[in-house]
Amino acid sequence: xxxxxxxxxxxxxxxxxxxxxxxxxxxxxxxxxxxxxxxxxxxxxxxxxxxxxxxxxxxxxxxxxxxxxxxxxxxxxxxxxxxxxxxxxxxxxxxxxxxxxxxxxxxx
Amino acid sequence: xxxxxxxxxxxxxxxxxxxxxxxxxxxxxxxxxxxxxxxxxxxxxxxxxxxxxxxxxxxxxxxxxxxxxxxxxxxxxxxxxxxxxxxxxxxxxxxxxxxxxxxxxxxxxxxxxxx
Numbered sequence: 674x675x676x677x678x679x680x681x682x683x684x685x686x687x688x689x690x691x692x693x694x695x696x697x698x699x700x701x702x703x704x705x706x707x708x709x710x711x712x713x714x715x716x717x718x719x720x721x722x723x724x725x726x727x728x729x730x731x732x733x734x735x736x737x738x739x740x741x742x743x744x745x746x747x748x749x750x751x752x753x754x755x756x757x758x759x760x761x762x763x764x765x766x767x768x769x770x771x772x773x774x775x776x777x778x779x780x781x
Numbered sequence: 782x783x784x785x786x787x788x789x790x791x792x793x794x795x796x797x798x799x800x801x802x803x804x805x806x807x808x809x810x811x812x813x814x815x816x817x818x819x820x821x822x823x824x825x826x827x828x829x830x831x832x833x834x835x836x837x838x839x840x841x842x843x844x845x846x847x848x849x850x851x852x853x854x855x856x857x858x859x860x861x862x863x864x865x866x867x868x869x870x871x872x873x874x875x876x877x878x879x880x881x882x883x884x885x886x887x888x889x890x891x892x893x894x895x896x
């Protein structure tokens with residue numbers, strides 16, 4: 674069965690520190706992974722997807738099939754990065770399986 | 782312009798009541814979804830519809846009945862509300878029949894509280 678695991682409920686860092694939000698997945702097929710972000714009082718929105726291999730707002734994520742991971746990274750955290758981050762896996766049934774989310778708190 | 786809009790934003794009601802949440806998208810997408818976010822912020826798919834046709838029904842009690850009058854609307858009706866139904870319900874949509882690589886666009890969510 675497909676599963677997405679985000680082991681950290683809360684990650685607290687200081688401004689300017691590097692950030693890594695962990696995501697591991699379990700899926701027998703070819704994975705399609707996304708990161709979604711939910712800022713305070715805003716809707717869930719797409720941050721990036723692995724197929725695009727892009728950097729959005731300084732964030733990057735690399736799919737590692739050997740380790741079945743898709744960790745989200747940013748070299749220097751900003752206060753405006755504080756939000757709830759969800760890793761999601763497309764399972765080929767026209768829906769996403771989400772992880773439980775990690776709250777990132779960037780302190781000044 | 783709001784792409785995916787849900788009404789109401791907040792819904793407080795008593796156990797045993799019947800309520801509906803409406804969702805509309807103006808993106809021209811074919812596929813719409815309902816997700817439930819519980820108190821621990823865990824998001825789980827409930828239903829998906831593609832062009833008014835039910836695609837996914839994820840072991841949701843039959844007290845929950847989605848209705849899609851057209852591909853731009855997907856409403857959620859809940860009968861005999863229970864305490865465990867308290868959650869935030871998110872509507873979403875995506876293009877091309879929900880194909881892979883297509884991001885989903887979410888509404889603001891409806892916070893349902895059962896007294």
